[in-house]
Amino acid sequence: xxxxxxxxxxxxxxxxxxxxxxxxxxxxxxxxxxxxxxxxxxxxxxxxxxxxxxxxxxxxxxxxxxxxxxxxxxxxxxxxxxxxxxxxxxxxxxxxxxxxxxxxxxxxxxxxxxxxxxxxxxxxxxxxxxxxxxxxxxxxxxxxxxxxxxxxxxxxxxxxxxxxxxxxxxxxxxxxxxxxxxxxxxxxxxxxxxxxxxxxxxxxxxxxxxxxxxxxxxxxxxxxxxxxxxxxxxxxxxxxxxxxxxxxxxxxxxxxxxxxxxxxxxxxxxxxxxxxxxxxxxxxxxxxxxxxxxxxxxxxxxxxxxxxxxxxxxxxxxxxxxxxxxxxxxxxxxxxxxxxxxxxxxxxxxxxxxxxxxxxxxxxxxxxxxxxxxxxxxxxxxxxxxxxxxxxxxxxxxxxxxxxxxxxxxxxxxxxxxxxxxxxxxxxxxxxxxxxxxxxxxxxxxxxxxxxxxxxxxxxxxxxxxxxxxxxxxxxxxxxxxxxx
Amino acid sequence: xxxxxxxxxxxxxxxxxxxxxxxxxxxxxxxxxxxxxxxxxxxxxxxxxxxxxxxxxxxxxxxxxxxxxxxxxxxxxxxxxxxxxxxxxxxxxxxxxxxxxxxxxxxxxxxxxxxxxxxxxxxxxxxxxxxxxxxxxxxxxxxxxxxxxxxxxxxxxxxxxxxxxxxxxxxxxxxxxxxxxxxxxxxxxxxxxxxxxxxxxxxxxxxxxxxxxxxxxxxxxxxxxxxxxxxxxxxxxxxxxxxxxxxxxxxxxxxxxxxxxxxxxxxxxxxxxxxxxxxxxxxxxxxxxxxxxxxxxxxxxx
Ligand code: B12
Numbered sequence: 136x137x138x139x140x141x142x143x144x145x146x147x148x149x150x151x152x153x154x155x156x157x158x159x160x161x162x163x164x165x166x167x168x169x170x171x172x173x174x175x176x177x178x179x180x181x182x183x184x185x186x187x188x189x190x191x192x193x194x195x196x197x198x199x200x201x202x203x204x205x206x207x208x209x210x211x212x213x214x215x216x217x218x219x220x221x222x223x224x225x226x227x228x229x230x231x232x233x234x235x236x237x238x239x240x241x242x243x244x245x246x247x248x249x250x251x252x253x254x255x256x257x258x259x260x261x262x263x264x265x266x267x268x269x270x271x272x273x274x275x276x277x278x279x280x281x282x283x284x285x286x287x288x289x290x291x292x293x294x295x296x297x298x299x300x301x302x303x304x305x306x307x308x309x310x311x312x313x314x315x316x317x318x319x320x321x322x323x324x325x326x327x328x329x330x331x332x333x334x335x336x337x338x339x340x341x342x343x344x345x346x347x348x349x350x351x352x353x354x355x356x357x358x359x360x361x362x363x364x365x366x367x368x369x370x371x372x373x374x375x376x377x378x379x380x381x382x383x384x385x386x387x388x389x390x391x392x393x394x395x396x397x398x399x400x401x402x403x404x405x406x407x408x409x410x411x412x413x414x415x416x417x418x419x420x421x422x423x424x425x426x427x428x429x430x431x432x433x434x435x436x437x438x439x440x441x442x443x444x445x446x447x448x449x450x451x452x453x454x455x456x457x458x459x460x461x462x463x464x465x466x467x468x469x470x471x472x473x474x475x476x477x478x479x480x481x482x483x484x485x486x487x488x489x490x491x492x493x494x495x496x497x498x499x500x501x502x503x504x505x506x507x508x509x510x511x512x513x514x515x516x517x518x519x520x521x522x523x524x525x526x527x528x529x530x531x532x533x534x535x536x537x538x539x540x541x542x543x544x545x546x547x548x549x550x551x552x553x554x555x556x557x558x559x560x561x562x563x564x565x566x567x568x569x570x571x572x573x574x575x576x577x578x579x580x581x582x583x584x585x586x587x588x589x590x591x592x593x594x595x596x597x598x599x600x601x602x603x604x605x606x607x608x609x610x611x612x613x614x615x616x617x618x619x620x
Numbered sequence: 621x622x623x624x625x626x627x628x629x630x631x632x633x634x635x636x637x638x639x640x641x642x643x644x645x646x647x648x649x650x651x652x653x654x655x656x657x658x659x660x661x662x663x664x665x666x667x668x669x670x671x672x673x674x675x676x677x678x679x680x681x682x683x684x685x686x687x688x689x690x691x692x693x694x695x696x697x698x699x700x701x702x703x704x705x706x707x708x709x710x711x712x713x714x715x716x717x718x719x720x721x722x723x724x725x726x727x728x729x730x731x732x733x734x735x736x737x738x739x740x741x742x743x744x745x746x747x748x749x750x751x752x753x754x755x756x757x758x759x760x761x762x763x764x765x766x767x768x769x770x771x772x773x774x775x776x777x778x779x780x781x782x783x784x785x786x787x788x789x790x791x792x793x794x795x796x797x798x799x800x801x802x803x804x805x806x807x808x809x810x811x812x813x814x815x816x817x818x819x820x821x822x823x824x825x826x827x828x829x830x831x832x833x834x835x836x837x838x839x840x841x842x843x844x845x846x847x848x849x850x851x852x853x854x855x856x857x858x859x860x861x862x863x864x865x866x867x868x869x870x871x872x873x874x875x876x877x878x879x880x881x882x883x884x885x886x887x888x889x890x891x892x893x894x895x896x897x898x899x900x901x902x903x904x905x906x907x908x909x910x911x912x913x914x915x916x917x918x919x920x921x922x
Contacts, residue, residue: 283692303695533806533895564892568810568899575817 141166142604147227148461151193154293154317154404157457158188158213165467165603177608182462186217203244226600226610228464230265262311262387266297272459273402274450280304284397290456291403293317296368298390308391312371313384314364316405316428323425326351326418334384338363341380354418361427365434369442398447399439402455408432410448466611468586472602478556478582480600485521486591487512494529501542520555524591527563536565540572556582560591645674676720683707683714701859724858731798731861740801746791747826749773751835759830766832781843782823787815787905788845789825790836796853802862803887803894810898818906837872846871847908862888866901870914880915
């Protein structure tokens with residue numbers, strides 16, 4: 136069977152943030168890294184960023200509406216600059232982040248771009264995922280694996296601070312706080328306030344300050360509020376008993392702090408000011424970009440160091456999220472893939488994890504659990520495609536794998552009658568044999584994807600792209616990430 | 621001098637016993653027995669009643685007393701079954717590491733010297749024949765004898781085995797009978813199911829005692845199968861004694877060399893899980909059949 140052992144795919148990452156919009160195009164090398172003696176294991180072995188866009192201000196129609204036309208123009212321009220057409224893009228993700236994600240037309244934008252930016256480009260959003268991409272893009276994930284030290288990356292952007300905690304390269308916790316450098320806007324290089332966002336108003340209430348758009352402020356007037364916000368960022372790292380202000384600004388559950396933190400990395404727009412040697416000394420320096428980012432960065436450094444956190448420099452600062460999105464959103468997985476060519480790509484596959492404890496002993500028992508879960512989640516009313524995820528069979532014995540196969544077929548009988556493909560995601564190393572058992576037990580040829588050694592959670596959504604490497608693997612993009620809370 | 625030595629010996633025995641008891645490896649009863657024996661100045665006779673199994677702490681457990689970065693050691697231990705992160709007592713291994721080493725060595729020796737049990741062969745419904753090596757000792761000293769069937773085996777195989785099939789499966793003890801008993805119950809049914817689903821004609825698998833890899837060439841010359849695959853016990857190491865390999869070859873003949881074989885190794889619960897290996901081997905066999913070649917020749921066609 137002729138098969139290449141090495142293939143290159145082109146991936147695009149587009150990050151539409153509160154303040155800035157960026158794009159990177161990278162080339163991922165996929166290779167079979169297992170030696171000839173072993174079952175093939177296809178992995179991404181190299182990631183090379185081949186094009187970095189300019190950093191654009193996110194085009195807005197008004198405060199709450201992103202200008203979709205302008206955004207697609209940016210993408211078009213950057214493709215041209217990179218010498219690529221949408222057809223040359225294999226995979227990737229668009230991510231609408233921070234404050235912008237709340238904006239009304241976010242979904243429309245994502246849809247518009249997913250069509251525009253190549254066939255497999257998928258749309259993602261969500262604070263947890265964003266935090267993780269940022270931490271992977273900044274190098275925090277890699278650092279935690281190489282140094283074996285728990286590292287927290289905080290991506291501090293225009294509107295939010297996104298935390299991702301990494302342990303041995305794996306994201307173990309995440310959170311999002313409504314603190315960013317762009318929450319109060321100023322005349323550039325000036326001292327006149329032009330806009331105060333809701334979270335900034337909350338912070339002002341707590342510092343007892345009364346500021347209004349149109350007013351001019353001095354650095355000593357501005358510092359307390361920025362200090363207060365920086366304090367909240369550090370508060371989340373320090374303790375699970377938070378100040379009132381932190382509580383109000385948290386947009387997701389806080390960090391669980393299950394691991395002691397060894398290093399902290401800051402990425403995002405304000406990061407360069409965290410690692411600067413001196414803080415801003417005039418209002419003109421603070422408002423160089425029409426916000427208070429430089430001051431927030433500096434105050435954050437002061438606060439972190441005061442509380443004894445050790446700062447580590449990231450590999451990427453302002454581009455961390457977009458690089459993470461472009462290079463880290465794709466997982467490769469493969470085992471048994473029996474599909475008609477045109478079934479893929481499949482978008483927005485809902486993941487169901489029916490088995491909370493050990494898998495039942497009999498096919499009937501297994502089927503019952505699946506049926507109940509399908510009822511509970513009303514999957515039968517769900518138009519789309521669902522995937523069943525599980526840790527693995529009861530034991531790795533052939534008998535138990537066979538029982539699992541029969542149970543899955545029984546439990547999914549009604550679903551399969553609707554001519555939908557059977558998609559299974561297994562953590563244990565048994566994807567091939569499970570697929571084989573299902574094919575052997577099914578009374579008709581099935582459209583089946585059985586992928587293994589991938590961890591997903593209940594109600595995650597995944598996208599599955601067209602097969603690569605001679606049909607042996609599929610790119611899988613995980614979309615929502617929630618840690619066990 | 622003798623007396624002094626004796627006293628010293630008692631002190632040593634006592635402290636070792638106490639250390640073991642502290643770690644929960646020796647019951648009070650066991651300790652008393654050994655101490656009493658030491659005091660009596662008579663050779664120690666094992667007390668079969670109080671003889672208990674020693675249980676080792678899990679392999680993953682870190683044994684370094686004051687690690688600089690415990691996370692790093694844990695992460696490295698996860699990557700390898702090798703004996704790292706086991707700490708030390710002065711310049712020597714800790715008692716626990718030494719005991720584990722000796723135990724693993726014993727397991728490896730057992731794997732080589734034990735036979736695959738009759739009961740197992742019956743349960744798996746496997747016909748059994750023997751190589752030209754009549755005993756384990758001969759098998760170990762004369763690799764050439766393990767590479768061909770005994771005269772009796774030649775007769776049995778010619779009489780009982782189906783000829784001209786696409787695939788003949790052999791189960792061969794090789795250097796680890798333990799590997800056979802640990803993996804075949806999950807590997808063989810997965811492989812048989814896979815081959816059947818693929819519509820491949822398979823002869824009834826059988827067992828070869830005291831066999832080496834090349835014995836497959838001899839069997840193939842009799843049954844005339846297209847592909848012959850040996851599921852054979854690998855030389856055990858101190859990491860695992862349960863590892864199995866699958867050596868496959870397309871139509872071996874007198875000019876066959878080792879490079880003509882394809883091998884998938886490290887099949888065991890800590891490596892490629894045996895059931896998954898069965899499904900994977902089905903793919904590999906299909907490739908060999910399609911290419912009409914195995915080993916390096918197969919790779920060159922890819
Ligand atoms: C012992 C051993 C050897 C010995 C064999 C000595 C002997 N005459 O018995 C020696 C040192 C010669 C050897 C050499 C090689 N070996 Co070697 N060897 C092993 C080992 C440690 C144990 C094998 C075993 O238990 N066999 C079972 C007994 C019962 O079989 P046997 O009939 O007594 O012995 C035969 C086999 O061992 C076979 N054999 C041994 N190695 C290899 C490698 C290949 C590719 C093939 C087809 C056959 C083969 O040759 C022996 C004589 O017929 C395995 C490790 C493992 N996990 O299995 C590696 C292993 C099988 N060897 C391996 C390799 C790569 C090689 C070499 C290609 C190394 C090299 N670059 O030169 C050579 C090729 C040998 C050849 N003639 O073509 C790899 C195979 C990887 C693969 N499939 O591509 C293994 C899995 C080690 C590893 N993890 O990398 N090997």
